[in-house]
Amino acid sequence: xxxxxxxxxxxxxxxxxxxxxxxxxxxxxxxxxxxxxxxxxxxxxxxxxxxxxxxxxxxxxxxxxxxxxxxxxxxxxxxxxxxxxxxxxxxxxxxxxxxxxxxxxxxxxxxxxxxxxxxxxxxxxxxxxxxxxxxxxxxxxxxxxxxxxxxxxxxxxxxxxxxxxxxxxxxxxxxxxxxxxxxxxxxxxxxxxxxxxxxxxxxxxxxxxxxxxxxxxxxxxxxxxxxxxxxxxxxxxxxxxxxxxxxxxxxxxxxxxxx
Numbered sequence: 679x680x681x682x683x684x685x686x687x688x689x690x691x692x693x694x695x696x697x698x699x700x701x702x703x704x705x706x707x708x709x710x711x712x713x714x715x716x717x718x719x720x721x722x723x724x725x726x727x728x729x730x731x732x733x734x735x736x737x738x739x740x741x742x743x744x745x746x747x748x749x750x751x752x753x754x755x756x757x758x759x760x761x762x763x764x765x766x767x768x769x770x771x772x773x774x775x776x777x778x779x780x781x782x783x784x785x786x787x788x789x790x791x792x793x794x795x796x797x798x799x800x801x802x803x804x805x806x807x808x809x810x811x812x813x814x815x816x817x818x819x820x821x822x823x824x825x826x827x828x829x830x831x832x833x834x835x836x837x838x839x840x841x842x843x844x845x846x847x848x849x850x851x852x853x854x855x856x857x858x859x860x861x862x863x864x865x866x867x868x869x870x871x872x873x874x875x876x877x878x879x880x881x882x883x884x885x886x887x888x889x890x891x892x893x894x895x896x897x898x899x900x901x902x903x904x905x906x907x908x909x910x911x912x913x914x915x916x917x918x919x920x921x922x923x924x925x926x927x928x929x930x931x932x933x934x935x936x937x
């Protein structure tokens with residue numbers, strides 16, 4: 679009897695030890711996050727060039743209609759790029775939570791939820807973009823003023839919804855930057871730059887809402903947001919992809935907890 683009890687206890691302890699181990703190694707998770715970040719950056723460039731500059735940059739509703747009607751495949755490709763970005767945002771939210779929850783589980787979880795909320799907002803925005811393209815595609819003959827207005831409203835709703843959603847993304851970056859700085863895994867300037875980028879996103883969203891004439895400061899905010907976010911997020915993506923400190927630190931932390 680005593681032998682069987684000891685055997686059962688050993689089995690339970692062994693099972694507990696197995697369950698305590700992460701399903702994926704931190705190094706692998708970091709690579710997934712880094713590759714997703716870089717892929718998302720490239721897709722954002724493609725989507726912005728095709729949709730924001732190619733369509734929304736047109737002068738007036740009729741010009742936007744003509745831009746979509748003249749190159750329907752361009753908008754479809756832009757929609758596809760943004761949909762992949764939505765998926766990658768979910769992957770990154772999961773991966774960063776796995777990597778940073780050892781620093782502060784609650785803050786890491788909050789950061790993940792903020793990015794997931796942003797992903798949901800972006801998905802709604804992309805739906806508006808798809809609706810605008812569909813209104814143009816289904817039109818027969820010369821479009822009426824009502825059809826042009828409906829399509830342009832949907833296209834503009836995509837951009838407005840996306841821009842407001844970036845406020846949630848900014849809050850996510852602020853929390854991630856603080857966790858990166860506290861973790862001492864990455865260079866401290868990277869964490870500070872992520873906080874700055876997140877703050878710029880939040881400030882830009884607030885100014886869009888409260889200022890009656892946002893265009894007055896739009897140029898300055900574009901430079902501030904682009905400079906901090908592009909450098910900070912590309913740096914984070916590259917660091918996650920090539921750094922080996924994540925795996926070593928995580929293993930050391932796991933050993934300390936088991937001891």
